[in-house]
Amino acid sequence: MGLSDYQGFLGAAYLWVKAAHVTFVIFWIAGLFIVPRYYIHHQATTPGSAEDRAWIEREDRARTIILTPAMLIVWVLGLMLAVNVGAFGQHWFSAKLFLVLLMTAYQGWIGAYGRKLAGGYRALENKQLRIMNEVPGILTALIVVLVIVRPF
Ligand code: HEM
Numbered sequence: 001m002g003l004s005d006y007q008g009f010l011g012a013a014y015l016w017v018k019a020a021h022v023t024f025v026i027f028w029i030a031g032l033f034i035v036p037r038y039y040i041h042h043q044a045t046t047p048g049s050a051e052d053r054a055w056i057e058r059e060d061r062a063r064t065i066i067l068t069p070a071m072l073i074v075w076v077l078g079l080m081l082a083v084n085v086g087a088f089g090q091h092w093f094s095a096k097l098f099l100v101l102l103m104t105a106y107q108g109w110i111g112a113y114g115r116k117l118a119g120g121y122r123a124l125e126n127k128q129l130r131i132m133n134e135v136p137g138i139l140t141a142l143i144v145v146l147v148i149v150r151p152f
Pocket of ligand 1: 077
């Protein structure tokens with residue numbers, strides 16, 4: 001494909017941006033799977049114990065080093081792609097954006113629950129935490145189908 005085949009403002013960088021987008025999507029989702037699993041183990045510790053403090057530090061690092069940067073980069077590259085391919089107004093993209101907003105809200109919940117745990121609260125039962133842990137997997141499957149199959 002020559003340079004002239006790439007219509008949007010990204011030009012020949014379009015595929016590199018898409019490759020980077022998918023790569024950071026993988027990092028983001030890895031973080032969305034790891035951190036709630038940390039919470040399940042963390043919940044079993046006694047508030048204030050050495051183990052409790054160790055989990056608080058691990059969770060904080062995973063959120064600040066993996067989750068937040070990956071989410072921001074996915075959004076920036078995703079919106080660049082959306083402008084480049086003229087995705088706004090297409091139904092598959094509107095549905096995708098809605099599900100990605102839900103995924104971003106889920107990350108908000110991860111932050112809020114982490115602060116509660118760090119404050120010594122064990123607000124949810126492990127069973128409830130395991131159910132919450134399924135959310136990113138379900139959203140990921142739906143988002144990938146929307147962007148690749150484009151059913152509508
Ligand atoms: C954060 C907001 C996001 C925006 C604005 C966005 C937007 C886009 C756009 C416009 C494309 C390019 C489509 C094309 O080349 O025609 C794309 C590709 C893709 N996105 Fe996203 N995306 C976002 C988040 C995500 C998330 C969270 C996932 C997965 C869970 C994801 C998975 C993918 C995949 C797999 C592709 C490649 C599709 C292909 O090559 O056909 N995106 N995204």
